[in-house]
Amino acid sequence: MASPTLPVLYSTPLAEPVAQFVSAHYDLPGPLECKLLVRGWNDVFEIRANGGARSILRISKPRARGEPDVATETAFLAYLDRRDIPVATAIPTRGGALFTSAPFPEGQRCTVLFRHVGGRASQATQSADDARANGVTLARVHDVADGFPSDDSGRYRLDLDHLVRRPLSAILALECLSESTRADLTDLAARLSADLAQRDGLSWTRCHGDCHGYNANIAVEGPRAGQAVFFDFDESGAGYLAYDLAVFLWNCVIFGRKHHAAWHAFIGGYRAARELRHVDLEAVDLFVPIRHIWLLGEWASRIHEWGEQAVSADWIAGQLDFMLRWEREMLSPRLL
Structure with missing residues (x-):
């Protein structure tokens, strides 16, 4: 048998x-x-x-x-x-x-x-022109997003439940974590959530959700030559405009990267194409560790497919160090 x-x-x-x-x-x-x-x-x-x-x-x-x-x-x-x-x-x-x-x-x-998107792959953290082109296209997306029918709001809302609470639950479910790492992650998430709750008037829009500079090709010919053509809207949903901007900054600084010139080119391109309110720009730094919690949660939720060794305790602890350092250097004057 x-x-x-x-x-x-x-x-x-x-x-x-x-x-x-x-x-x-x-x-x-x-x-x-x-x-x-x-x-x-x-x-x-x-x-x-x-x-x-x-x-x-x-x-x-x-x-x-x-x-x-x-x-x-x-x-x-x-x-x-x-x-x-x-x-x-x-x-x-x-x-x-x-x-x-x-x-x-x-x-x-x-x-x-x-x-199929023609052209060449975007190299946004290495090319100021590509970074700027990504910023311009994202600005154009946001500029028309309010015209998307409200009854098509979709099932995803890029809010604290989506970006912090659910990912944090997945991370804390990892059996390998030490109690100190669990406590520090929980405390960090609470501080970030409290800070976000205190910020009034943040813009809400339909986000790309994953505009890190590499979900685009740069058109090389025709009327769109030089423009960033976006794809991979798999993470899109209604959410904070500042979060959509922060995804690019996050990709410039994670894992030891220091691509600050790319960020300045990106946000310069965005502001050249569309007005950006100060309250939203000021909130971008806050969403960098929030985005990172989301990423860690995505990885943690996949251990049944990838295996427990793919998301080790030491790796999580290292990512926590990055977020705590960002908090001290970029957010502490507001949080503390």
């Missing part, structure tokens, strides 16, 4: 069946070529149609935050495209839908086929 198949948490599909799936659901000239680009947060494949036209298939994964909000994401991208904002939009299925789903051993997973 054959043994039963073991249940899986996460499976990676082969390229050929993925090509067959795309051919069945999308009106692309075949035969299609398919190759895996990256797996992990999501599974991403490049699709090449007969004639050479490329597109990008993203197969979403379940996350601690819940199911992916592809309906709002793809609708927002279509709205931005209509407003002439440079973004990678979804390609409709044969039935006209902007997304579909594929069956996997672990269950149905949302899939979206995106138009």
Whole structure:
């Protein structure tokens, strides 16, 4: 008697069946070529149609935050495209839908086929021009975001529950942490949350959610030459405008980085394209450790897939040191 198949948490599909799936659901000239680009947060494949036209298939994964909000994401991208904002939009299925789903051993997973973004990869922390271009495009996104229909607000709100409380719970669930690390993380999160609660009048908008400078290509020809074309709105949702800005600064300073010139170019580009209220700019520093708590929580929530050794106690303690140092140097005059 054959043994039963073991249940899986996460499976990676082969390229050929993925090509067959795309051919069945999308009106692309075949035969299609398919190759895996990256797996992990999501599974991403490049699709090449007969004639050479490329597109990008993203197969979403379940996350601690819940199911992916592809309906709002793809609708927002279509709205931005209509407003002439440079973004990678979804390609409709044969039935006209902007997304579909594929069956996997672990269950149905949302899939979206995106138009391929030409140009070259953004190098925003290394190039002032690229950083500035990212700032300009984010400003343009925020400038039109209020026109996105309110009934399409989506399931994600980038608030304290999403950015601090739920991630902190995932981190504290790690069995390897010392009691001192647990206490220091809890206390830090409480101080950051209290500071945010005291700030009145912070702007609320629809955020990209992951504008760290590398979710973009730089157009090299045509009317958009030099512009940053955004993709990967997987983390998008209604949230604090200051948080959306802080993601770029966070990427300039984490893991020992000191890309301060890139940050100044980015925020300069943003302010050249759109007015930025002082209260929002002043709050950016606060959201750097908040973003880092979110990241640690995302990693901690994946130990059942990645393994406990992927998120060690020493690594968490090192990241806590970074956040405490940032608090002392950048936030203490306000917090203490």
